[in-house]
Amino acid sequence: MRLPDFEAWAIFAKVVETGSFGRAASDLGLSKATVSKAVGRLEARIGARLFHRTSRKLALTEAGQAAREGAARILSEGETAEAEAIAGASEPQGLVRLAAPMSFGVLHVAPHLPDFLSRHPAVSVDLHLSDAVVDLIGGGFDIGLRIAALPDSSLRARKLCAVRRSLVATPGYLERHGRPQHPDDLIHHACLGYAYLPTPDRWRFTDNHGAEAALVPKGPMRANNAEALAPALRAGLGLAVQPDFMIWDDLKAGRLERVLPDWSLPPIALHIVMPPGDLRPARVTALIAYLTQVLSAAPWAGAP
Structure with missing residues (x-):
């Protein structure tokens, strides 16, 4: 025909x-x-x-x-x-599929969505939460949020802010078990493990002079979600590596303390990632702009 x-x-x-x-x-x-x-x-x-x-x-x-x-x-x-x-x-309307890490999405993405949706009533958001790395293209997602040192890939990425990670514990735990002065001291401490660290079976540290140290953490609990470690951490059962977006208010209130403040973990950052290509629907562009604004200005956010 x-x-x-x-x-x-x-x-x-x-x-x-x-x-x-x-x-x-x-x-x-x-x-x-x-x-x-x-x-x-x-x-x-x-x-x-x-x-x-x-x-x-x-x-x-x-x-x-x-x-x-x-x-x-x-x-x-x-x-x-x-x-x-x-x-x-040009007018934002329709569905945006957004993937984000579980704890970060619950604590710092979901609370902002009502404001975004009230500004754009013709837009809806499908929020998918998982600490595993999601296949953005295969899963049909418009946007992903990733907290990592991103490897090279075909995805488009925009760095929003640095994310500081610290070894932390309650003052009570540190009073009972002592304050480590060097990463090697951690072999005498209970370590709460997070399964989705880049190297979950080994914690790596670098001091202010470039010296490096590493250890295999051992302790009473390991989880594939950082928030799941929070009750045990706050109960004083051990030390844990936690990002500032999880603990910044606990640090400010004195409920947690940074341990080994002169030693840092490998740097990571918060990124918005998108499938390749330059043309995006207005609804996707609007959500990218909104998340960039609110997350870059968060009280826990480090310099880009």
């Missing part, structure tokens, strides 16, 4: 509307020859002339009269469809 030549019918309608091949060409931003060829294609397809043409006058034939209303509808409906598509592309 051969599709109708919609472009040629729209050009024909514009010629009828303006009464001139030249004016139609000017309105459409086409050459007069292109307009003439489009009308010629239609005449060849229907097997009849659409215009009587002289050097001074352009008049519709009987076939042209019969076709003019339908062609005008094609032009009008095409213009309407394009205008609606442009509006849809």
Whole structure:
């Protein structure tokens, strides 16, 4: 089946509307020859002339009269469809699928979504939470939030802020068991482990002078979610490596203390990641801009 030549019918309608091949060409931003060829294609397809043409006058034939209303509808409906598509592309509307780490998503993404959705009532968000690395493209996600030192990939990424990780414990735990002065001292301490660290079976530290140390943490509990470690940590059952977005208020209130403050863990950062490509629906662009603004300015956020 051969599709109708919609472009040629729209050009024909514009010629009828303006009464001139030249004016139609000017309105459409086409050459007069292109307009003439489009009308010629239609005449060849229907097997009849659409215009009587002289050097001074352009008049519709009987076939042209019969076709003019339908062609005008094609032009009008095409213009309407394009205008609606442009509006849809510029006005945020529709579903955005967002993937985020579990604890971070619960604590720092979900609380902001009501404000975003109130600003954009035609947008909806499908929030998927998992501490595992999600396949953004295979899972059909528009945006992902990742807290890591990102490896090279085909994804587009925007760094929002640095995320500080610290070894922490309660003052009570440290009073009972002592304050470590060097990472090697941790072999005498209960360590609460997080399974999704880059090297969960080994904690690596670097001091202010570039010296390095590593140990295999041992303790009473390990979990694949950082928030799951919080009750045991706050109960004084051990030390844990935690990101500032989990503990900044506990540190401020004195419920937790940084341990080994002169030693740091490998740097990580919060990123927005997106599938490759430059064109994104307005709903996706709006959520990216909103999350960039609120998360970069969070009280726990480090310098980008």
